[in-house]
Amino acid sequence: MRIAVINCGSSSIKACILESADGRRLASASVERVGELATVLSVGQQSIALDGADHRAALQRLLPLLIEAAGGQAVAAVGHRVVHGGEQFDRPVRIDDTVEQAIEAAAALAPLHNPPNLAGIRAAREVLPDVAHVAVFDTAFFATLPRRASRYAIPQVLAEKYQIKRFGFHGTSHRYVAQRAASALGSDIRDLRIISCHLGNGCSVAAIEGGRAIETSMGMTPLEGLVMGSRSGDIDAGILLALMRDGYDAEALDALLNRQSGLLGLSGKRDMRDIEAAAADGDDGARLALAVFAHRVRKYVGAYAAVLGGVDALVFTGGIGQNSALIRHRVCQRMEFLGARLCEERNRQARADHQHPDLIISQDHSRCQIIVVATDEELAIARDAAQLCAAAAMADAEQLAIPLAVSARHVHLSERDLGMLFGEGYTLTPERPLSQPGQFAAQERVSLVGPRGRIDGVRVLGPTRSQTQVEISRTDEFRLGVDAPVRASGDVDNSPGLTLVGPAGELALSCGVICAWRHIHITPKDAKRFGVRDRDLVSVAVDSAGRDLIFGDVLVRVSERFSLEMHIDTDEANAAEIDGESQACLWSAGRDVRLVRRTVAGDRPKG
Numbered sequence: 001m002r003i004a005v006i007n008c009g010s011s012s013i014k015a016c017i018l019e020s021a022d023g024r025r026l027a028s029a030s031v032e033r034v035g036e037l038a039t040v041l042s043v044g045q046q047s048i049a050l051d052g053a054d055h056r057a058a059l060q061r062l063l064p065l066l067i068e069a070a071g072g073q074a075v076a077a078v079g080h081r082v083v084h085g086g087e088q089f090d091r092p093v094r095i096d097d098t099v100e101q102a103i104e105a106a107a108a109l110a111p112l113h114n115p116p117n118l119a120g121i122r123a124a125r126e127v128l129p130d131v132a133h134v135a136v137f138d139t140a141f142f143a144t145l146p147r148r149a150s151r152y153a154i155p156q157v158l159a160e161k162y163q164i165k166r167f168g169f170h171g172t173s174h175r176y177v178a179q180r181a182a183s184a185l186g187s188d189i190r191d192l193r194i195i196s197c198h199l200g201n202g203c204s205v206a207a208i209e210g211g212r213a214i215e216t217s218m219g220m221t222p223l224e225g226l227v228m229g230s231r232s233g234d235i236d237a238g239i240l241l242a243l244m245r246d247g248y249d250a251e252a253l254d255a256l257l258n259r260q261s262g263l264l265g266l267s268g269k270r271d272m273r274d275i276e277a278a279a280a281d282g283d284d285g286a287r288l289a290l291a292v293f294a295h296r297v298r299k300y301v302g303a304y305a306a307v308l309g310g311v312d313a314l315v316f317t318g319g320i321g322q323n324s325a326l327i328r329h330r331v332c333q334r335m336e337f338l339g340a341r342l343c344e345e346r347n348r349q350a351r352a353d354h355q356h357p358d359l360i361i362s363q364d365h366s367r368c369q370i371i372v373v374a375t376d377e378e379l380a381i382a383r384d385a386a387q388l389c390a391a392a393a394m395a396d397a398e399q400l401a402i403p404l405a406v407s408a409r410h411v412h413l414s415e416r417d418l419g420m421l422f423g424e425g426y427t428l429t430p431e432r433p434l435s436q437p438g439q440f441a442a443q444e445r446v447s448l449v450g451p452r453g454r455i456d457g458v459r460v461l462g463p464t465r466s467q468t469q470v471e472i473s474r475t476d477e478f479r480l481g482v483d484a485p486v487r488a489s490g491d492v493d494n495s496p497g498l499t500l501v502g503p504a505g506e507l508a509l510s511c512g513v514i515c516a517w518r519h520i521h522i523t524p525k526d527a528k529r530f531g532v533r534d535r536d537l538v539s540v541a542v543d544s545a546g547r548d549l550i551f552g553d554v555l556v557r558v559s560e561r562f563s564l565e566m567h568i569d570t571d572e573a574n575a576a577e578i579d580g581e582s583q584a585c586l587w588s589a590g591r592d593v594r595l596v597r598r599t600v601a602g603d604r605p606k607g
């Protein structure tokens with residue numbers, strides 16, 4: 001699909017038209033010094049003076065010229081880079097007046113960026129009113145950060161009042177390079193733990209698990225985290241207090257931390273090429289800047305490896321990450337403990353660009369691969385816009401029904417644990433079959449005993465499995481006093497335990513207690529009809545009696561052994577007021593919308 005991408009900064013505009021399928025750039029244009037006297041528009045080899053043009057006037061000239069330079073064919077959509085999506089936007093969205101208002105509302109969080117982004121959107125919608133306009137947010141990729149990563153340890157009343165939380169930035173780049181790295185490794189991103197380092201003028205690190213961001217170094221603003229061209233990155237907040245007591249006001253601190261610090265503050269230079277050259281000539285400030293910069297990145301990589309519980313791929317991108325062998329070398333020193341072994345020769349040679357989009361620079365036997373990837377935010381934005389357009393085109397797709405089952409708390413037992421609870425050699429007595437072939441609700445019941453409380457009469461499901469697993473709801477967790485992670489069935493590593501009590505004995509589990517990740521069982525044939533793949537995350541909207549609800553993060557599990565059914569737990573069912581008349585719609589990764597009629601199965605606790 002032919003897509004125009006627009007990135008409106010405060011004083012510049014960058015735009016291009018590209019083919020979303022293969023990333024081919026058909027034309028590019030830019031405007032420098034928007035709103036100043038010497039505004040210049042460049043399209044291809046052409047330079048046009050647009051003295052004093054604002055964003056609107058500049059785009060009115062730029063867009064027709066850009067389309068002409070790309071061969072004159074109409075574009076299918078326009079993708080707009082928007083820096084801040086606030087709390088509201090966790091994915092790309094088709095722009096209408098309401099979306100414009102929400103972007104405007106988020107301007108308080110990004111006063112330098114959202115207003116020019118919005119000016120670009122408004123102007124482009126005026127010039128091209130008949131095509132879809134799509135906003136792609138820098139913050140959206142980090143909407144998946146768990147609370148423990150996104151919250152600051154300040155009074156939460158204050159945090160809510162001022163929307164103080166970690167939003168993260170550079171999300172479009174981190175998402176793109178992580179996917180690209182997975183492809184370069186021939187792996188599915190959902191199997192990888194990735195740390196991506198975007199090192200440009202602005203710098204950030206992200207920890208990505210199975211394609212989802214779980215940590216990132218930029219926070220409420222892009223000031224937190226790594227040392228950057230002229231931003232300090234992490235700094236003791238007490239320093240600000242000391243400076244304020246000495247007369248610095250908000251403006252002075254803003255200038256200090258955003259424009260006078262970082263590499264510039266340490267060395268007097270902000271461009272890494274100049275700093276490397278000066279350091280080679282023995283300049284002490286430049287050497288210090290290199291050392292502090294690389295140390296901070298290393299520190300984050302180590303921290304994120306701990307957060308991820310190991311790393312499969314370390315990715316470098318951005319102007320510095322793609323080009324500076326020296327910085328990559330310094331960051332990767334003594335990383336063997338993580339299984340990351342740099343190949344010095346490959347590193348020295350590696351310069352990633354559109355011609356060489358990804359280069360592996362680790363040694364062949366390195367357990368963690370180190371990869372340099374050329375970021376391409378424009379292509380990522382174009383693909384998002386194309387995907388959203390395709391979704392709209394398919395909105396009237398055929399209707400398919402998915403039965404919905406509500407799973408009450410239950411226990412799967414291993415053969416050994418069954419023996420301990422019910423007596424050696426015991427076999428389960430099937431009471432009734434469950435929808436998944438071969439599975440049954442057994443007559444047997446056990447008690448769950450946690451640090452805070454006890455729940456009796458919990459159903460055992462059969463047949464026995466290789467590992468014992470207890471599936472409870474969040475409400476049950478409070479009663480029992482355990483903190484169970486949301487997990488797919490079978491994924492019990494590092495989950496908490498509790499005590500199981502059966503008629504013949506007790507069993508203290510060291511792990512195995514999870515809160516089941518809501519999921520859809522689906523056969524490969526049905527998956528094809530729905531346009532979903534194994535481990536896709538989809539959204540499902542339930543249309544119920546007065547309590548409509550959209551479930552996000554629904555995990556798709558594809559297997560020949562399954563039959564089509566969505567499983568949610570009792571808390572989720574209650575939240576959506578599920579009853580026999582409820583209906584649900586499935587979105588597959590933003591592509592399809594289909595109606596689903598539900599049926600209820602399983603035990604629901606009474607009272």
Ligand code: ADP
Nearest residue numbers: 199200201202270271272273318319320323324
């Ligand atoms: P932005 O974050 O504004 O998109 P870039 O990603 O283009 O910026 O990164 C700019 C940074 O990349 C600058 O510090 C620049 O010095 C650095 N850089 C570009 N090329 C090289 C190189 N060959 N060696 C070292 N640093 C480089």
